[in-house]
Amino acid sequence: xxxxxxxxxxxxxxxxxxxDNTAIARGILAAFLTQNNSNLKSFLSKLSKExxxxxxxxxxKIVNFLIPGMDGDTFEKKxxxxxxxxxxxxxxxxxxxxxxxxxxxxxxxxxx
Numbered sequence: 001x002x003x004x005x006x007x008x009x010x011x012x013x014x015x016x017x018x019x020d021n022t023a024i025a026r027g028i029l030a031a032f033l034t035q036n037n038s039n040l041k042s043f044l045s046k047l048s049k050e051x052x053x054x055x056x057x058x059x060x061k062i063v064n065f066l067i068p069g070m071d072g073d074t075f076e077k078k079x080x081x082x083x084x085x086x087x088x089x090x091x092x093x094x095x096x097x098x099x100x101x102x103x104x105x106x107x108x109x110x111x112x
Contacts, residue, residue, distance in 0.1 A: 013091060028047060
C-alpha cells in the first residue's frame with residue numbers, strides 16, 4: 001500500500017539453467033535493470049500470464065511482448081547480453097543461504 005515499497009526477484013529454478021528455459025527470468029531481470037516503475041509493473045503483469053509463457057516456449061521473441069512506453073532498445077540490449085551466470089548466482093543464494101529446495105518459492109521481507 002506504500003509507494004515506498006521495494007520489490008526484488010531472486011530466481012530459484014528447479015531445472016538445469018539454459019538459454020531456452022530462462023526467457024521469462026532474463027526478461028524480468030532485464031526489465032528491472034532498464035525500465036521505470038510504471039512500465040516495469042505493466043510488463044511484469046504481461047510476462048506473468050500463462051499464455052505469454054506458452055508463446056515464449058513456442059519460440060516467440062520476448063520483444064513482441066514489450067509494452068508502449070518501454071525503452072525497447074535498452075531492454076533488448078540488456079536481455080541479449082544478460083548471461084546465465086546471474087541466474088545461477090541467484091539459485092546458489094536461494095539454496096545455500098536461504099536453504100530453499102530447487103524450485104521452492106519464498107517471500108523475504110524486511111519491513112516494519
